[in-house]
Amino acid sequence: MKYLGVLCVTLLALQAKSAQAACGYESCHETKSNMVNIHLVPHSHDDVGWLKTVDQYFYGHKNNIQHAGVQYIIDTVIAELIKNPDRRFIQVETSFFSKWWSEQSETAKEIVKKLVNEGRLQFTNGAWSMNDEAAVNYQSVIDQFSLGLKFLDDTFGTCGRPTVGWQIDPFGHSREQASLYAQMGYDGEFFSRMDHNDKGRRMADLALEMVWDASESLDIKLFTGLLYTYYWDTPGFCFDVHCSDDPIIDGNSYDNNVKSRVDDFIAYAAQVAEKFRTNHIMIPMGGDFQYEDAEVNFKNMDKLVKYINERQSSGSKYNIIYSTPACYLHSVHQSVQSYPNKTQDFFPYGSDSNSFWTGYFSSRPTQKRFERDGNHILQVAKELSVFADLNSEEQKEKLNYLRQIMGVMQHHDAITGTEKQAVSNDYDRLLSDGMVGGTNIARDALRKVTPLPTGEFESCLNLNISECAFTKDNADNLAVTLYNPLAHTTKQYVRLPVKNENYQVTDDKGRVVASELVPVSQQIIDLEFRETDTQYELVFKATVDKIANYYVKKVESQSAAQPIKAVKSVSGETREDGETVVQTSTIKLTIDNNSGLLKTVEMNGISENIEQSFGVYRTYDSGAYLFRQYNQGDFVIQDGGVEFTVYEGSQVKEIHQVFNEYVSQVIRLYEDRNTVEFDWQVGPIPREEEFGNEVVIVFSSEIESKGVFYTDANGRELLKREKDKREDFNSELDRQPTAGNYYPITSRIALQDSKKRMAILNDRAQGGSSMKDGQIELMLHRRLVRDDGLGVDEVLNEEKYGQPLIARGKVYLVLNSAEESTSAEREWEKEHHLPLWKFFSKNSGSTSSPAKSVPSFDDFPKSVHLLTLEPFNDGEVLLRVENFMDHTEGNVVSFNIRPLFDYLNGEEIRETTLDGNLPLSDMKRFKFHAEGSGVRGSEPEYYTSAHKPLEVTASQDPADFAVTLKPMQIRTFIVKTK
């Protein structure tokens, strides 16, 4: 009984009959209908890494970089909440909270549970991190919400479940995020960054709050509110220990300032109240890493509340209460107002006319790609964990670790590339650890579900530079196990780094599979940090349902693979007129011999002049966040002088192009693959003393796109963009005509005219635009000379292996008739996002029947994506399926999951909200009225699930297991197993 104090707090806290007995909206303080109700919302914005690493922030380590210690924030907030039941606090980042929770005594946990059960501590947003909305893929957003909400549900039950989104810091807001919130049953979301002109217009029109049509395919609406002044404190009222605003001095002192402080606060509240439609206003009290000494904050807020409300007795019409975003939203909902409609999104974010936050769409390109690799192995590991029924504590821990770091990576200073270099390095380390754990899980599973019970199942994470010691050293006799995370059987070309030898590839059934040896580009070979000397890749086409094994062995015979040869090479000395044609049976490319550039593309029955090259923005004061041109003239697209060599194999055709000392590319065609692959390498980008360089890939066609182009939102729906235009306000682009037209491209950008359509698909998030009709550009890599003054205080000038960063990646071109469905682009997207994962083992020759089988999902309709299949609670599996075609591309589809249910040895299924934690039948969301959407009632209204939630047990008829998905619909099921 050492910690008497704490013990005593608990006992009495538990015994006491408290004023509040309920959580959620019932725990909200009463408001006054005849007054302006000020909802004071104490909160702390705790970045999951930014200037410091996640752990440095948690422990308060390296405070010389930034003073921030989350452990103390939660410690002291809890202590302060105990002191006064009127107080409220919202906890946002579940990654931090769960780490804190793990260090608490049972006694402390009981206290916190009581606070949660009484609505005094309210989880808000609740995801693992506060994710970025530009560079993230929806799959990872869903995952990180599921992870956070599951922790809260497991720990606190429904009282721990957030009902409001709180994306107060991300630098622009996607419609897809709003859609996901709605699908998780959230009542609304709040954020605080919006284009300054948009905000100005909305201030004038009382339109800071709105009803967002969050999908063009689904009928999803979400109440969305912009905070009046970002998310920091009311000016002059930061009571935090790290602030310097005046405290409330109510003692016997010359400095007593109660009157002036109350006057000032009410004046501010009056100003805010003018801009909102109801008699409720929300005033957040917090900021970055505030509340480390929560006593200071709450002591002063208590006084503020006391003295403001005391004025009511002398006629003041201001009522102030401790509140939360949820309680505020509840009050707003009760007020039954109507709100303007919103249909597009909030990109790009211009904080002033010279500051468009569009650089971060592309910053840290290799980190952005690495995150995608993380998701890739995570999905593989999840599915395999289910199939192999992995359930050791170590395996569960490793999977959870990977889930968690992927949650961290979605953070708005992680995948965005807006963190300090040291933090980026830490993310790399964490993610690398997590991925190794993921590959270990996969290995454990593959030993059960493949006929190779002792296989090594090595993963090579550097295949993009053709580096894999395992394949190089064991290609004499190698087993290649390919895992397909997608639902449907896929055919993909597999490339393995090997020595210059003769190899033969056979499939599971011993059949020889055509293969050939393809030279690696000279630019890869020249990479100094590459830890191999292989110069060739063995290429063969694999067909994989979920898992397939291929076997490679060294042979002497003629039938074996042979290196394909260069058929043409053009450099400065051999420059000539004319053109070079490279083609497969479906695609024909023409290269201009003189310039060395791609000139025309012919595919899908369409031919188009597409000149493809690289351009460079020479910028002065761009930064990790901002893409900012100093002079519009400082942009040059290379128009010639490209050296190239053409390699032609039977299955692969490659055009190796060298643009200059730091830009090169392989244009690649595979037989039977209806897309042109551009395998680019950029770096080290040269840097002048005063100017950085930002490199874009450019596709210039003659398609008459008339300023219109399409970009994806987080890899799901496409949004129509119109150059120089904004949905809700007049654009102000004279200072930054390019940066202000940049949008986040996380999977696809396209344009078209009445005849032709060109789509570019990418392999990671990038910024992109169409600055000229028919032209598409994507920013690939940035090397800068200045910090942009937004806090990171470091120049984005990545180095790796002792030299400026070299980035590699791929974009894909699809040219098609404008009349054709874009569904093929969708399929490419899925395959690029979740391609085959390759595992390598020595081929011992001995195989045995797998201990466990792996099901096929080929019976799912083509448009159905196996979005998630993962272990949930013990004895439970989460299944998430998506119709990934939108309303223009696909139709309603139905399919039956009884076979899967049986495979899983299912007992019952419950359908849940998107995150997996709330039974869908329990979902009840606030409904808000859009202006002009018809007569509104006088009573608050609610949404419940639009379809009947699936709730079935093993004893029911198979017909009851039918699942129907409208275009873009996602449904989530928890399968309880026997």
Added chain:
Amino acid sequence: MKYLGVLCVTLLALQAKSAQAACGYESCHETKSNMVNIHLVPHSHDDVGWLKTVDQYFYGHKNNIQHAGVQYIIDTVIAELIKNPDRRFIQVETSFFSKWWSEQSETAKEIVKKLVNEGRLQFTNGAWSMNDEAAVNYQSVIDQFSLGLKFLDDTFGTCGRPTVGWQIDPFGHSREQASLYAQMGYDGEFFSRMDHNDKGRRMADLALEMVWDASESLDIKLFTGLLYTYYWDTPGFCFDVHCSDDPIIDGNSYDNNVKSRVDDFIAYAAQVAEKFRTNHIMIPMGGDFQYEDAEVNFKNMDKLVKYINERQSSGSKYNIIYSTPACYLHSVHQSVQSYPNKTQDFFPYGSDSNSFWTGYFSSRPTQKRFERDGNHILQVAKELSVFADLNSEEQKEKLNYLRQIMGVMQHHDAITGTEKQAVSNDYDRLLSDGMVGGTNIARDALRKVTPLPTGEFESCLNLNISECAFTKDNADNLAVTLYNPLAHTTKQYVRLPVKNENYQVTDDKGRVVASELVPVSQQIIDLEFRETDTQYELVFKATVDKIANYYVKKVESQSAAQPIKAVKSVSGETREDGETVVQTSTIKLTIDNNSGLLKTVEMNGISENIEQSFGVYRTYDSGAYLFRQYNQGDFVIQDGGVEFTVYEGSQVKEIHQVFNEYVSQVIRLYEDRNTVEFDWQVGPIPREEEFGNEVVIVFSSEIESKGVFYTDANGRELLKREKDKREDFNSELDRQPTAGNYYPITSRIALQDSKKRMAILNDRAQGGSSMKDGQIELMLHRRLVRDDGLGVDEVLNEEKYGQPLIARGKVYLVLNSAEESTSAEREWEKEHHLPLWKFFSKNSGSTSSPAKSVPSFDDFPKSVHLLTLEPFNDGEVLLRVENFMDHTEGNVVSFNIRPLFDYLNGEEIRETTLDGNLPLSDMKRFKFHAEGSGVRGSEPEYYTSAHKPLEVTASQDPADFAVTLKPMQIRTFIVKTK
């Protein structure tokens, strides 16, 4: 029951059977005899004003100046102490604590009492502020300790009583302070600033701890320890919310640093342990305004303690405990070691060979004087409160307010003049308020104890510039009430600003008193901010036991006062050779007509060539703390060119001298007063862009002092100084030969040879020295151009009334035979410190018998000072008497206090420690052995009172009321009244 949490803490805390049941040394954690015991001492050093005002520090106001909020420090420390009974904290500044206490609920108070009763919160030092030791007078130090300790005693009883002095920040240490500690029953004191050479030598000799012989007259010894590294945290281990050192990270993290942190701490502890004699070391954990977020500090210290002690199981010999200075000292005392002896003091403080902290001895001369005025009215108000038996709440409150602000003024950044200008202004405001309260109290009392029941009893605080609207406007018919705070009847000249009219002065009995009208110096008249046009002062000699009234009226007759006339005037044009003699019946001065300077002084049968002038140090990087010469040549004493005018009256002779545009002086002699008064005025001091000027007054005699001079310690005992010498170490004065020879002069500096002695007495604290044989200098005023980089971050460049500060003051010269006793100097000191206070009323002509009488103290022996007479608890009076002669000047004296006891209507008397709060019979102090002081025992020893404490009741024989005082002895009694 709103604050459930707190309530619950209390109830259980009160009910719980705690491990500790006792306070004081019994509450100390156990140590291990076979290990190095590390006493970890959590503390916060909270300046009672410095960069911010007292209230700004308390409330955490103006944090942009300095982040500091004492209310939060105490709040959070208490919360943290509750959590873990092992934890300890010391509270030092009672001014802050009492303010905090006044805002607490009864519940909170109960909790704190429990913590105090268990020794978890220990008051240390406990005075109202942590007083300076150079510029303070002992009377005010005693007062501010009495005030602080009384608050603690009233609030917590004996468990609240500090036993250890904690003067960790003051810039040098006086022997008198040590003496006062011992007289208050303290067991020892700790501080952290010491001349760097002294410290270096002591480090080498294991002499950082010592036994200080704190008095030459009294047998008083005090254990004194220097902290190993100032009072700030162990390097690298500042866990405070405002620090950035690494926390202890013991979680599952890449950043886990338990091993390295423990290694580092133990390495540091080992280093400390080498320099101390016992197996105990004290490591303070704190610093300026730390613990605002005490959770951070204690959470990490808990871990430090845990992991350091965990090592013992693997052989570590380090044992760490939460401790306090008292517990550390207790362990040291138990160890029965012996320590080197110390007899002098720790002035000046040289932090390096170029940084002597001797500027602050003189910084802000008017503030230093104003503080003396505050003490003056405080003593007057205290005595009068007793005589008039004032006991309304308002009166008690006003008196307490004045006591408190005087406590604040003793702070080591208040009276030192080392605070920011805005803070100095706040001190002025507070002190002015307090003094107005004091004069109000005096007025209330005087209406009872004088025959003027309706008198105004106005005080004029600007008499030093001859400004008093009341006397000017009412001199036609004025009552002047003179209050003598001293014990014995005094004869002093009174000066009143009046118009140029004819006045007659009469005494209480209607007898005409000789008076004359004396012109005010032209420099006073020329002061632009002076709010009067009076040019004359009416001067008369008053004789006052405790109170006397004199009456002034305007008359036409010849017998009235007439302005005295100038008898000689020498200026540039009229310069002549020869000399001018000015003399009274006892003193003869000669002025050199050519230079205009004082040339010889003849008094007490001694004649000496004393040239008196002013000098200027032209300095570059002096600051508020440091007096630092850039070039030794930049010091010039003015040797001529002084204009002077001589005024001769029958009682007063004045030589008005003008040295230059900003230095002037009146040398003044009064009939029957055996001292030469130098009434100086300095300012506005000119300032060059790169150089400031520091003005000294210089007396150059031919006395062969051989480098020896004497300076007082806080107005009590004199210490012998030897130019360029130090008691315990080799001085290092080549860079700053003058600054390094400066000492604080709070009342007196003297030098002598075998025949003659010259003493200079001052009216406020100043720095002074004797840089040449026979020469004495005192620094009067400083105007600087740079900050000295020690934190205040402002140039000492005072302005007042829109121009650089003009300072005025007085020094007094006493020339005597070296064989004569210096007791006369003592008497002058007392009179200069507590002269007559003048109250003015309109003389209505109507008088009545006083309601209360005022006793006479003339029966006390001449050497007995009425040090304190003040209301204590209700129905109690504190009497403090002092034999103010030292062992060379006086003898043991006895006197009887029964008459006073009877006057007070006494019931009983108890004798207490110096501060008034601990019965002397209860005092039991640690006794430590000085090296070479004979055989030391093996058991810890203690001191108790050396004399039998006086404890008498009204029924006892008058003989029992005899009080004996050895030279320099002070005794304190609480008289309980009926």
